[in-house]
Amino acid sequence: MSTTSSSLEPFFTLVSQSLQTIETNFYKIPGSAVIARYVRSSHRDDPGRTLLEVILIIFAIRTLLQSRTKAETSGKHFIKFSEQEIDDLVEEWVPEPLAQPLSPTDQADLDAVPVISGPTGPKPKLMNGKTVINLASYNFTALSGNAEIKERCVETLRKYGLGSCGPPGFYGTQDVHIQLEQDIADFLGTEGSIVYSQAFSTISSVIPAFCKRGDIIVADRGVNFAIQKGLQISRCTVRWYDHNDMGSLEKVLEAVEKERRKKKLPLTRRFIVTEGIFDHDGAMSDLPKLVELKLKYKYRLILDESVSFGSVGRTGRGLTELYNVPASQVDMLVGSLANGLTSCGGFCAGSHIVVKHQRINGTSFVFSAAMPAMLAVAASEGINILRSTPSILSTLQENVRAVRAILDKVDCISIPSHPASATIHITVRTATPSTPSLAPPTTPMSPHSPLSPRMQASAGAPPFDIDAEERALQEIVEEALAQGVLVTRARRLRGQELNQPRPSIRLAISAALPRRDCEKAASVLKAACVKVLARRR
Numbered sequence: 001m002s003t004t005s006s007s008l009e010p011f012f013t014l015v016s017q018s019l020q021t022i023e024t025n026f027y028k029i030p031g032s033a034v035i036a037r038y039v040r041s042s043h044r045d046d047p048g049r050t051l052l053e054v055i056l057i058i059f060a061i062r063t064l065l066q067s068r069t070k071a072e073t074s075g076k077h078f079i080k081f082s083e084q085e086i087d088d089l090v091e092e093w094v095p096e097p098l099a100q101p102l103s104p105t106d107q108a109d110l111d112a113v114p115v116i117s118g119p120t121g122p123k124p125k126l127m128n129g130k131t132v133i134n135l136a137s138y139n140f141t142a143l144s145g146n147a148e149i150k151e152r153c154v155e156t157l158r159k160y161g162l163g164s165c166g167p168p169g170f171y172g173t174q175d176v177h178i179q180l181e182q183d184i185a186d187f188l189g190t191e192g193s194i195v196y197s198q199a200f201s202t203i204s205s206v207i208p209a210f211c212k213r214g215d216i217i218v219a220d221r222g223v224n225f226a227i228q229k230g231l232q233i234s235r236c237t238v239r240w241y242d243h244n245d246m247g248s249l250e251k252v253l254e255a256v257e258k259e260r261r262k263k264k265l266p267l268t269r270r271f272i273v274t275e276g277i278f279d280h281d282g283a284m285s286d287l288p289k290l291v292e293l294k295l296k297y298k299y300r301l302i303l304d305e306s307v308s309f310g311s312v313g314r315t316g317r318g319l320t321e322l323y324n325v326p327a328s329q330v331d332m333l334v335g336s337l338a339n340g341l342t343s344c345g346g347f348c349a350g351s352h353i354v355v356k357h358q359r360i361n362g363t364s365f366v367f368s369a370a371m372p373a374m375l376a377v378a379a380s381e382g383i384n385i386l387r388s389t390p391s392i393l394s395t396l397q398e399n400v401r402a403v404r405a406i407l408d409k410v411d412c413i414s415i416p417s418h419p420a421s422a423t424i425h426i427t428v429r430t431a432t433p434s435t436p437s438l439a440p441p442t443t444p445m446s447p448h449s450p451l452s453p454r455m456q457a458s459a460g461a462p463p464f465d466i467d468a469e470e471r472a473l474q475e476i477v478e479e480a481l482a483q484g485v486l487v488t489r490a491r492r493l494r495g496q497e498l499n500q501p502r503p504s505i506r507l508a509i510s511a512a513l514p515r516r517d518c519e520k521a522a523s524v525l526k527a528a529c530v531k532v533l534a535r536r537r
Contacts, residue, residue: 105467112474114481121145122512124486132481133521135507136488140311140422141382141392142512144342149381153374160373169359172370180376181355183383184347188317189327193349194358197371199336202346203304204230205364206334207273209357210300211236215269218252218299220244221499224279227304228498231273244278246289253297270299276308276319280490280501282417282425284308287319291329300331310340311422316386316393322420337375341382345371396422396511399518403509406522412533425490425504426525428469428533466494469503472536476505479528485521 026032043050081089102110115127121144125131143149156176166172177195184193196202207230211217215236219227222243231238239256242248249272256270272294277284287303294301305318313321318335320327327333333349348358358365386392400422407415407426414429473489480487490506507525509518 109474112478114486119145122510122517130484132484132486133513133517134486135509135521135525136486137510138339138508139342139510139512140340140396140508141316141342141386142395142510143382143385144512146381146385148385149378152377152381156374156377162374163372164370166369167365167367168370169366174370174373174376176373176376176380177370180380181347183380184349187383187387188320188333188349190333190349191328191351192355193347194355194362194365195337195371195376196346196348196362196364197344197368198364199306199338199344199346200226201364201368202336202348203227203302203306203334204233205362206332206348206358207231207271207302208234208363209361210302210332210354211269211271215271216256217271217273218249218256219273220249220275220278220285222278222280222283222501223273223275223498224304224306225493225497226306227273227275236271244283244285246286246293249290250293253293253299257297270297271302272299273302274304276303276305277312277418277421277423279307279423280425281504282307282415282421282423284312284418284421285319287323287325287330291325301329302332302334303330304334306334306336306339306346307421307423309335310382310386311396312393312420314393315390316340337379341379343371343375343379343382345375345379392511396509398515399511399513400424400509402515402518403507403522406519406526410526410529413529422509424507424509426473426507426529427502427504428472430464464502466500466503472532473503473505475532476525476528479532480521480525483524483528485524487525 027036039050042053114132116124117127117129118125120134120137120139122134122139122142123131124134137144160174160176164172164174164177168177181193181195184195185191196205204226207217207227211234213235215234216239217231217234217236218239218241219231220243221240223231239252241252259265260267272290274285274290276287285303290301290303293299303319308322309318310316312318315321317327318333319325320330320333327349328351331350332354335347335349337343337345337347348354348362360366397420400420403424404415404419407413407424412429414427415424416427417424470489477487477489487505487507490501490504492501492503494500505525513521
């Protein structure tokens with residue numbers, strides 16, 4: 001017995017020294033004392049837990065050290081196919097389509113789209129050789145195809161190349177972009193402006209740049225899809241007021257303030273979001289009343305002038321010029337360079353703080369490539385032309401009045417657009433209850449409805465027959481095209497928008513057309529409406 005103990009004594013001594021060495025080295029590790037205290041207290045309180053943790057540690061080490069190549073080389077967990085089986089599987093495989101096939105209706109709409117040969121202008125030529133009067137393109141100020149702008153664009157293209165190939169905050173900003181931002185600010189009378197490379201993403205980036213979770217936005221129910229996406233991205237608390245109804249807006253503002261006082265909620269950032277001229281129907285906001293309410297209830301105003309900029313006002317400055325309201329009264333003035341100046345991109349004008357904040361928080365500005373230099377020059381040249389030639393807007397408004405004078409007398413259609421709007425929407429007039437026809441516009445939803453798919457689903461189908469009205473309007477479009485007038489239906493994202501806008505034909509009046517051509521086009525459209533809708537009754 002003593003012999004056995006003496007033979008094992010060197011082993012025990014080695015083990016003891018090894019453990020002591022491990023302990024000494026362990027305590028040299030930063031934070032080791034904390035781990036040691038945790039292990040001692042854990043073992044003292046629950047020895048079983050210590051055993052479980054040791055087992056888990058051993059299992060983790062075993063898993064990490066376990067060789068995975070052994071199973072691969074042995075083929076134990078893998079199925080081996082012959083060359084013929086592999087070829088058969090490859091031949092049988094059918095990839096999923098990138099998009100669902102078009103429905104017969106969608107395919108028919110696509111086939112009915114006319115193809116233009118050459119540049120788009122006031123009188124483009126179609127592939128069939130026919131020249132038509134164009135009331136479908138946004139060319140309010142007749143800048144499309146302007147010789148001076150084309151010459152400057154060619155010069156810029158030769159000097160700068162085609163694209164900037166980078167976001168503005170990295171290496172995409174060029175001197176022409178800075179000049180354009182200065183031109184927009186000077187034109188509108190604001191401290192500064194910021195230019196985005198895409199019009200749609202401008203307002204959908206501006207809203208979430210300033211509005212965060214917990215903030216309150218009071219928005220018009222009729223805002224366009226880009227604004228709806230911006231509201232959704234911001235995750236704000238959204239309250240809705242009836243479309244273009246200032247009385248409803250004031251009631252919602254009062255309700256928000258009463259709710260805050262009743263629940264003793266803290267003050268948060270609050271915004272009113274609406275459009276100058278609404279893209280869905282051409283209605284115009286009452287800007288003086290909006291400014292009055294935003295000052296009274298301490299809100300900030302975000303005004304989207306994508307349609308009104310370049311189409312109303314003495315020189316095309318939009319609602320601020322039309323109503324003689326200083327641009328400084330609008331906190332964020334958003335517009336489109338594609339619609340009003342026939343260039344591309346959009347802008348947000350306001351104070352220096354508003355502009356600088358977006359340079360690091362506007363997602364579309366930070367992550368999207370800057371617009372091509374030649375298009376920035378085109379927009380700057382367009383602003384110079386509007387400044388020096390105010391008669392462009394006078395001609396545009398004369399054409400608008402000429403078209404409205406003819407279409408307003410047609411009994412079978414309705415025009416919800418403002419008399420000064422250069423975009424004129426035509427809808428099928430709602431019949432009286434005694435005669436079966438298409439139903440009235442959709443009933444507005446509660447001001448407290450959230451912007452979500454569930455809300456859209458719960459709202460149900462609109463009371464008017466979308467398919468029937470779309471077919472009728474498409475027949476009118478085709479009848480007008482046969483008579484040499486190019487118009488288009490307003491395209492909608494059915495099932496994705498907050499409300500279901502009523503189907504309509506959208507006219508885009510241009511100052512490039514003489515008055516007699518506008519009257520001719522309106523007369524052709526009037527005859528087409530009477531012919532198609534009379535047949536459907």
